[in-house]
Amino acid sequence: MFIFKVLKYFKLNEQTPLTDTNTVELQQKALLPMVIFLQLCCLGKCTRIPITDSTPIRVCHIKREKSHKVFKGMATKGKSTGGYFFGFKLHVVINDKGEIIEFLITQGHIDDREPLKDRKFHEKLFGKLFGDRGYISQDLFERLFINNIHLITKIRKNMKNALMHIRDKIALRKRAVIETVNDLLKNGCQIEHTRHRCFNNFIGNLVAGLIAYNLVPKKPALNIEIIDMDAIKKIV
Numbered sequence: 466m467f468i469f470k471v472l473k474y475f476k477l478n479e480q481t482p483l484t485d486t487n488t489v490e491l492q493q494k495a496l497l498p499m500v501i502f503l504q505l506c507c508l509g510k511c512t513r514i515p516i517t518d519s520t521p522i523r524v525c526h527i528k529r530e531k532s533h534k535v536f537k538g539m540a541t542k543g544k545s546t547g548g549y550f551f552g553f554k555l556h557v558v559i560n561d562k563g564e565i566i567e568f569l570i571t572q573g574h575i576d577d578r579e580p581l582k583d584r585k586f587h588e589k590l591f592g593k594l595f596g597d598r599g600y601i602s603q604d605l606f607e608r609l610f611i612n613n614i615h616l617i618t619k620i621r622k623n624m625k626n627a628l629m630h631i632r633d634k635i636a637l638r639k640r641a642v643i644e645t646v647n648d649l650l651k652n653g654c655q656i657e658h659t660r661h662r663c664f665n666n667f668i669g670n671l672v673a674g675l676i677a678y679n680l681v682p683k684k685p686a687l688n689i690e691i692i693d694m695d696a697i698k699k700i701v
Contacts (some may be wrong), residue, residue: 499676596640642687
């Protein structure tokens with residue numbers, strides 16, 4: 466399907482030289498088939514441990530934000546664990562197999578919790594959803610709980626401790642696997658670079674990177690084993 470529906474858009478006449486301009490035009494023509502292919506064939510299904518996180522997609526150095534013209538009016542200044550950046554945010558949800566369940570691209574200043582407030586973004590999810598401290602919100606917890614999703618995060622230093630099941634505590638420690646997924650998307654599939662000429666080219670590169678990640682034979686995954694309750698009691 467991918468070969469016949471997508472790659473045919475990249476065929477050129479023998480007399481037409483392959484230039485940078487032609488390449489950009491062909492990428493834009495193939496964008497819609499690639500998005501359909503990504504949505505229908507590349508996304509995984511929700512399993513026992515869905516994990517959510519966001520990662521910044523920088524379009525230029527933060528010092529050049531005032532002079533940047535390609536994404537003027539679209540890219541915004543945001544802040545992540547690595548500091549301030551100028552660009553967009555990619556919000557992803559993965560399962561324990563490392564497969565991407567859902568994704569969303571937003572402006573850089575958008576809060577990590579906003580996409581989860583949208584019913585369309587989490588309609589594929591159920592059960593327990595693991596995230597970092599950036600997703601702590603009583604309002605978000607209640608919204609997701611109504612839709613049969615139990616949001617589990619670590620607590621901040623100024624918050625009271627709460628009892629947590631040992632299974633959830635172990636799964637929360639393994640949440641860092643999504644950081645490996647983000648690193649593979651950026652460095653392996655190259656969804657982040659600063660050489661875009663237009664917004665459509667940026668989206669095409671992002672979609673192509675997500676498709677390329679789906680074709681990776683061995684994805685970062687969790688090794689989930691059945692927890693022996695008797696062994697847990699001995700540890701406690």
